[in-house]
Amino acid sequence: MNEASTSPRGSGSSSAATAALTALTPAVWGTTYIVATELLPTGRPMLAAALRALPVGLVFVLWKRQLPQGVWWWRAALLGFLNIGAFFALLFVAAFRLPGGVAATAGAIQPLVAAGIAAVVLGEVFTPRTALAGLAGIAGVAMLVLGPAAAIDPIGIAAAVAGTITMGTGVVLTKHWGRPVDLITFTGWQLTAGGLMLVPVVLATEGLPHELTRTNLAGFAWLAVVGTGAAYANWFRGIQKLPVNAISFLGLISPLVATFAG
Structure with a gap:
């Protein structure tokens, strides 16, 4: 029996607790941008994506x-x-080309993307209220994190938007199909599949680095263990228990953390 075919109906306080716990994941993801630019090897987005996913998977x-x-x-x-695969690759392209707040702000469109896809795939109602809330979220995040000196790189923006679309689609399909196994196994399947897809891309476009410094290893450890292993297990748990609209709006936390982190 599919473990996530029906979401358990808890009390309001239980739902609030689930949302609060799930919100930790986009908060952790908001640190990705500063970790990528300050701790990881410069200009190697595919390597960063692969090493973030494959080892823990x-x-x-x-x-x-x-x-x-x-x-x-x-x-x-x-x-x-x-x-994992497409999202991580696009995420790190954006992270290396844009300030964290700018890159994450492009991700603020995810509630609208996810709500639109969920309306088609899951039959969730896409209401004017959802649309207005999504637009308000984008505007609010932009006002908080974007300034006159914000650097706009077209390739970085395109990567950030494309990554948001792939992630939004993944969220909806994860909700639609549920998960047939325990949380760790389900997370491991996806991380391994996405990571293996990235290996030939790394070899073809960037090659392997001659060495990794202790700083690089610390950055990869944070992203792999906390930002991926723990964060994605928590995220998939939230997808199982919360409506798509609710979980996608939690993504607005990421640009705020990215901006405050620098």
Whole structure:
């Protein structure tokens, strides 16, 4: 039986607690931009994406020792591409080209993207109130984090917007299909699939670095363990329990943290 086919109906306080816990994930993701620019090797977005995903994904899969069955081979691969492979690659392209607040502000469109896709796939109602709330969220985030000196790089902006669309699509499909296994296994499948997709891209476009400094290793450790392993397990838990509209609006926390982090 699909573990997430029906979301449990808890009390209002339980839902609030779930939302608060899930909100920790976009808060942690907001640190990605400063970690990428200050701690990681410069100009290697594909390497950053692959090392963020693959090591912890393999650890999760080896820990649980359970592979996908049936349709979940292609579903895990597609979710791994949307939630991890494509999203991480585009995220780090944006992170290396844009200030953190600018890059994350482009992600403020996710509530509208996710709500639109959810209306088609899940049958959730896309109301004028949702649209207005989404536009207000974008405007509010932009007013808080964008200043006259904000650098606008077209490639960076395009990558940030494309990453938001892939992530929004992944969120909706994750909600639609649910998860057939425990949280760690489900997260491991996607991280491994997305990470493996990135390996040939790294080799073809950037190659392997001659060395990684202690600073680089500290940055990768933070992104892999906290920003990916723990954060994504928490995120997928939230997707199971909260409506798509609710969880997508939590993403507005990320640009605020990115701006305050520098």
